[in-house]
Amino acid sequence: MQTYHIFWADDEIELLKPHILFLEKKGYTIHPFKSATEVLDALDEANCDIIFLDENMPGMTGLEAIPHIKEKKPNTPIIMITKSEEEHIMEEAIASKISDYLIKPLNPNQILLAIKKLTENKRLVSERTNMSYQQDFRNISMAFSDYMDHEEWTDIYNKLIFWELEIEQSSDNSMSEVLEMQKTDANVNFTKFIKENYVDWLNDPEVDKPLLSHQIMKEKVFPHLKNSDQPVFFVVIDNLRSDQWKVLQPIFNEYFNTEEESSYFSILPTTTAYSRNSIFSGMLPLEMSKHYPDLWEGEDSDEGKNNAEDAFLERQLRRNNLDIKWSYHKIKQLNQGKQLADNINNLMNNQLNVIVYNFVDMLSHARTEMEVIRELAPNESAYRSLTKSWFMHSPLLEIFQKLAKKDVKVVLTTDHGTMRVKKPYKIIGDRNTNTNLRYKQGKNLSFDEDKVFVARDPKKFHLPQVNVSTAYVFSTEDYFFAYPNNYNYYVNYYKDTFQHGGVSLEEMIIPLVTLQSKNGK
Structure with missing residues (x-):
C-alpha cells in the first residue's frame, strides 16, 4: 500500500493529537506544524500528498498562505480547516482553489473521507x-x-x-x-x-415506430410555435453522435434547464443529403423528389445536395399553416459563427430561428484527410475530447451563452451520427455509383449480401430510383465499402476513419433535446 504524507498546520496542533494518531493507524504519515510559515519552509525541502491548513493562525493565516503554497506546489491539494462558518471565508477559500473545506470540531471519519476522496478516489x-x-x-x-x-x-x-x-x-x-x-x-x-x-x-401506419427524421419538426418544434410566445431556436449540429452530446451536455447544463431529452432515428441513408433535407422538408426523399423536383438534387446531379434547406423549410411551414417570422442560418466558417453571435438580439423578433452548424461534420472529414487530425483524435475518446474542445472555444458556445440570457426555447439535434469504420467490404459498381463509403446507390452493383442491408426496391424505402435497376446498399456494423481495384491503398487510407451513411447505433440513434434558458426574463 502506498504511504501518503500529509502536512498539517494548526497553531493548536497538540490538541489534534487524537486525530493524528487515528490517521497514523490508518497508514498515513502526518507531519505536524504550528504555523503556515513552517509549512512553506518544509515545502522547500520535501514533498507531500495533502496539506491540512487551519484558516485562523497567528501571523500568516491559512487563506494568506494558499497563494504561496500554490506557487511552490501548484498541484498539491489543500484542505482548509476552520472554526468559522462565515460565508465570505468559505467563498474566498473556494476561490483560492482548495480541494476541500472542513469545519471544527472535526470528526475522525470526516477527515478520513476527505483524504480518501483525494488519494483513493480514482481507484x-x-x-x-x-x-x-x-x-x-x-x-x-x-x-x-x-x-x-x-x-x-x-x-x-x-x-x-x-x-x-x-x-x-x-x-x-x-x-x-x-x-x-x-x-x-x-x-x-x-x-x-x-x-x-x-x-x-x-x-405501415399502424406499426409501432420511432420518431424519424422527416417528423421531428412537426412533432418537436412546431408545437412550441403554436403554444408559446417565446422565440424558438432550432439548432442542428451536423454529424453529432449521442456520445458527443453527452460530453457537451454538462456545459449546456450551466445555462439551460433540460425540458426533454430523447432520441430519434435517422432515415437511411444516414447522410446529410437525405436525412437533413428530410428534416427541413418534412418529407422522405422519394416524396421530396416527386413534389419538389426544383429543389431536390439526386445522386446523378453534380450540384450541392443541401443548398435548398431554407426553401424546403419554407414549404414545410406553409403546409403546416405556420404564417410566422423565421430565419435560417447555415454556419460553415468561423466568421459566420461570430457574425451570428453578434446578431442574436435581432433574431429575438422572429418566432423561429433555424441554425445549422457544420463543424463536427467537417471535423470527421478532416480526420480522414489530414494526418495531424488523426494524431489528435486517434480513437473515440480523443474524438469526443476534440469535439468538446472545439465547442468550448467556438462561436456556437457564445451563441448559446447569449440565448441563455433571453427567454427562449431551444430544440437541439443533429441529422445523423457517424461510425468508426474498421473492416473493408468489397463491392463493384459502374462509374456512376456514388462515392460514399457506407452506402452505395447505382445499377448492376455486385457484392456479397452477408454484411449489408439491400434496398432492391427503393420505393419501399421511399428513396428515388434513377433507373429501373437502381438499388441502394447500406453497410452495417463497422464495415466500409472498398473497390477491388487499388484495394490495399483504399483500405489503408480509409480504415479507422469516421464515416456515415449506413446502419449502426452510432449513425441512426441520435440526440433530440429541448432546452429552456435558465436566466431568461
Missing part, C-alpha cells in the same frame, strides 16, 4: 465502475436474445454510452476491450432489428 471509483459494468454486461447481453422494440434499443445504446464514458474516466481501463466487443455485438443485433422493421416503419 475506488474505477473498482466500482468495473464491478457495476460487469453486472450490467450480463443484462445487456441477455437483452440481445430477446426481441427489443425501438425504445429498448435506444435504452441499450444509451447504457453502452454511459459505460463507455464511465470507464473512460476511470483509472483502470481493463474493461474497455470487453465493452468494445459488446458494442460490436450490439450493432450485429441492431442490424437484424433494422432489417426486420425499417420498411414497415415507413409504410
Whole structure:
C-alpha cells in the first residue's frame, strides 16, 4: 500500500493529537506544524500528498498562505480547516482553489473521507465502475436474445454510452476491450432489428415506430410555435453522435434547464443529403423528389445536395399553416459563427430561428484527410475530447451563452451520427455509383449480401430510383465499402476513419433535446 504524507498546520496542533494518531493507524504519515510559515519552509525541502491548513493562525493565516503554497506546489491539494462558518471565508477559500473545506470540531471519519476522496478516489471509483459494468454486461447481453422494440434499443445504446464514458474516466481501463466487443455485438443485433422493421416503419401506419427524421419538426418544434410566445431556436449540429452530446451536455447544463431529452432515428441513408433535407422538408426523399423536383438534387446531379434547406423549410411551414417570422442560418466558417453571435438580439423578433452548424461534420472529414487530425483524435475518446474542445472555444458556445440570457426555447439535434469504420467490404459498381463509403446507390452493383442491408426496391424505402435497376446498399456494423481495384491503398487510407451513411447505433440513434434558458426574463 502506498504511504501518503500529509502536512498539517494548526497553531493548536497538540490538541489534534487524537486525530493524528487515528490517521497514523490508518497508514498515513502526518507531519505536524504550528504555523503556515513552517509549512512553506518544509515545502522547500520535501514533498507531500495533502496539506491540512487551519484558516485562523497567528501571523500568516491559512487563506494568506494558499497563494504561496500554490506557487511552490501548484498541484498539491489543500484542505482548509476552520472554526468559522462565515460565508465570505468559505467563498474566498473556494476561490483560492482548495480541494476541500472542513469545519471544527472535526470528526475522525470526516477527515478520513476527505483524504480518501483525494488519494483513493480514482481507484475506488474505477473498482466500482468495473464491478457495476460487469453486472450490467450480463443484462445487456441477455437483452440481445430477446426481441427489443425501438425504445429498448435506444435504452441499450444509451447504457453502452454511459459505460463507455464511465470507464473512460476511470483509472483502470481493463474493461474497455470487453465493452468494445459488446458494442460490436450490439450493432450485429441492431442490424437484424433494422432489417426486420425499417420498411414497415415507413409504410405501415399502424406499426409501432420511432420518431424519424422527416417528423421531428412537426412533432418537436412546431408545437412550441403554436403554444408559446417565446422565440424558438432550432439548432442542428451536423454529424453529432449521442456520445458527443453527452460530453457537451454538462456545459449546456450551466445555462439551460433540460425540458426533454430523447432520441430519434435517422432515415437511411444516414447522410446529410437525405436525412437533413428530410428534416427541413418534412418529407422522405422519394416524396421530396416527386413534389419538389426544383429543389431536390439526386445522386446523378453534380450540384450541392443541401443548398435548398431554407426553401424546403419554407414549404414545410406553409403546409403546416405556420404564417410566422423565421430565419435560417447555415454556419460553415468561423466568421459566420461570430457574425451570428453578434446578431442574436435581432433574431429575438422572429418566432423561429433555424441554425445549422457544420463543424463536427467537417471535423470527421478532416480526420480522414489530414494526418495531424488523426494524431489528435486517434480513437473515440480523443474524438469526443476534440469535439468538446472545439465547442468550448467556438462561436456556437457564445451563441448559446447569449440565448441563455433571453427567454427562449431551444430544440437541439443533429441529422445523423457517424461510425468508426474498421473492416473493408468489397463491392463493384459502374462509374456512376456514388462515392460514399457506407452506402452505395447505382445499377448492376455486385457484392456479397452477408454484411449489408439491400434496398432492391427503393420505393419501399421511399428513396428515388434513377433507373429501373437502381438499388441502394447500406453497410452495417463497422464495415466500409472498398473497390477491388487499388484495394490495399483504399483500405489503408480509409480504415479507422469516421464515416456515415449506413446502419449502426452510432449513425441512426441520435440526440433530440429541448432546452429552456435558465436566466431568461
